[in-house]
Amino acid sequence: MNKDAIIEQTASFVRKKFETDSSGHDWWHMYRVWQLAKSIAATEKEADLFVVELGALLHDVADWKLHDGDEEGGVKVAREWLESLGVEKRVVDHVEDIMRTVSFQGANIPPAMKTIEGKIIHDADKLDAMGAVGIARAFAYGGAHNHMMHDPEVKPEAHNDFESYKNSKSPSITHFYEKLLLLKDRMYTKTARQMAEHRHQYMEQYLEEFYAEWEGKK
Numbered sequence: 743m744n745k746d747a748i749i750e751q752t753a754s755f756v757r758k759k760f761e762t763d764s765s766g767h768d769w770w771h772m773y774r775v776w777q778l779a780k781s782i783a784a785t786e787k788e789a790d791l792f793v794v795e796l797g798a799l800l801h802d803v804a805d806w807k808l809h810d811g812d813e814e815g816g817v818k819v820a821r822e823w824l825e826s827l828g829v830e831k832r833v834v835d836h837v838e839d840i841m842r843t844v845s846f847q848g849a850n851i852p853p854a855m856k857t858i859e860g861k862i863i864h865d866a867d868k869l870d871a872m873g874a875v876g877i878a879r880a881f882a883y884g885g886a887h888n889h890m891m892h893d894p895e896v897k898p899e900a901h902n903d904f905e906s907y908k909n910s911k912s913p914s915i916t917h918f919y920e921k922l923l924l925l926k927d928r929m930y931t932k933t934a935r936q937m938a939e940h941r942h943q944y945m946e947q948y949l950e951e952f953y954a955e956w957e958g959k960k
């Protein structure tokens with residue numbers, strides 16, 4: 743099977759898997775990350791586009807939130823899928839490594855992507871947690887997990903480990919300080935850094951409006 747057909751079939755596979763999610767992790771997140779990753783890769787000439795596209799499409803299949811906290815189950819599903827299409831081991835191993843490394847784990851844990859392909863996917867995934875779409879996702883996630891929208895008495899925490907980040911019940915506005923506003927300084931690629939700057943400013947402006955409305959000042 744040629745590379746284009748493998749990517750097309752993987753997109754359909756992922757689309758079916760994520761079709762019904764309502765917590766911000768739906769197929770269209772995978773779609774946006776895929777498109778963003780291609781845009782970023784266009785300015786990173788040495789990147790292997792096949793790995794970038796497959797990794798972007800599959801990056802959340804191992805997500806701990808989707809398999810009752812079992813990351814291994816998702817990794818296995820993705821591996822078996824790629825092997826069934828005859829994708830070479832080197833590429834499967836690389837995609838698996840990206841899936842295991844892509845998640846945000848807490849404010850005090852820096853990202854640890856090793857390859858340019860992984861860095862591009864990381865940046866695309868984090869960009870999708872920022873800006874207009876990122877704001878929408880934070881509230882969708884909060885609603886799906888029964889978190890409050892905003893509680894002025896809850897102070898943000900800087901998480902030191904993945905467990906405490908995962909178990910956090912922070913309101914969606916608090917999540918901006920625990921993650922979303924930290925992302926612009928965590929981008930690996932120049933293109934993503936520039937895009938993140940714009941999305942960051944948009945979120946800052948959004949918060950200003952939000953607080954003004956909260957106090958009846960606007």
Ligand code: ADP
Pocket residue numbers: 766844845846867868870871876879880881883884889910911912913914917921922
């Ligand atoms: P990543 O894909 O960066 O590893 P997560 O799995 O942590 O991201 O989060 C997926 C989406 O849900 C992101 O848009 C993220 O900002 C949002 N999210 C995660 N935790 C919370 C929370 N406590 N409150 C609101 N949104 C959240």
Ligand code: NI
Pocket residue numbers: 771775801802867
């Ligand atoms: Ni993601």
